[in-house]
Amino acid sequence: MTNATAELNLETAPRPAAVHPVGHPIGILAELTHRCPLRCPYCSNPLELERREAELDTATWKRVLSEAAALGVLHVHLSGGEPTARADLVELTAHCAAEGLYTNLITSGVGRAGAMLPALSEAGLDHVQLSFQGAKAETTDRVGGYAGGHAAKLAFAAQVTDLGLPLTVNAVFHRANIHEVEDMIELAIALKARRLEVAHTQYYGWAYANRAALMPARPDVDRSVAIVEEARKRLEGVLVIDMVIPDYYARYPKPCSGGWGRRTLNVTPTGRVLPCHAAESIPGLEFWSVRDHALGDIWRASPAFNAYRGTAWMREPCRSCDRREMDFGGCRCQAMALAGDASLTDPACSKSPFHARVEALATAEAAGIAPDFIYRTIGGMPAGRREGAKP
Ligand code: SF4
């Protein structure tokens, strides 16, 4: 996708200048690499994954992390792909610690993650978020496309807690594993996790292309929500359970990224800075790179960050809605994907004219026979599967 050449609809084009006070970001998602041993079909990374040769070098990442600290950022999510695929991860983690940044490693726990963990802990790593693709070995290994992945994750989780690091388990749910929510809660307790994220799939990147293979049925979603609500009460003081709502069956949308250009920024492996992980799916936005600009300049002045900052860009029904400062109109990327215009209300909202159609689409996809997964791979989707999911 070439954002720079896409034609803008002047009537609906986002306003070019900031019309809201620009505060300080509190978090940065450092997508250090797109390389990953796993091949999850629910991955939110773009279909065109970036290659190792194009990644930022160590010195540039250190400069970006120092600029983030100066900008007021508190948390760094060391992410990817699989961040431990970067040989300089220990050095980058130590740099964050020296800058006073809280570091969260977002990892699959396979590959070289276990071998690197003691050094990361020594370097000052603060927290580990470990993904599971299922509560059972056969599910994790099938969804992740990696034989032996589940066993490696169990061993890695034990290493994390043995080192005294706080552990969060993250599990993305969809029709291939939604019957394992109860088991996942039990697994998180057994692994001594402090927190579990029950994340219903968000349909961006590879997940959007795999939507029909992933979409759960409404009754299964409702059951999973009830299980989490019951467990939250029962496990108070033992395990915190967060839940990411299933957008297509939601009543109101999530405040995506805490509001566009409001709290967080994402840096891609090659250095483009995005307001959210899927922002490049919106045509017409101009993203600046850390190779050419200081992070603070990008945050304050880059066209992409100012496009949907605040509420002045909103159209009805968001413009006059009393939730507009709570959810900021939901997700711009989802509005683009499902309604064809990023400045419209997120169709996850029941006030969107597209909402009923989206829910009907989800219901129909969930009722159909699940197609095979298209596994994430560098080099894009295989020939013959390029059309992906259609809105
Ligand atoms: Fe949020 Fe807009 Fe829906 Fe109101 S109309 S709940 S602001 S998405």
Ligand code: FES
């Ligand atoms: Fe881009 Fe939600 S993923 S605004």
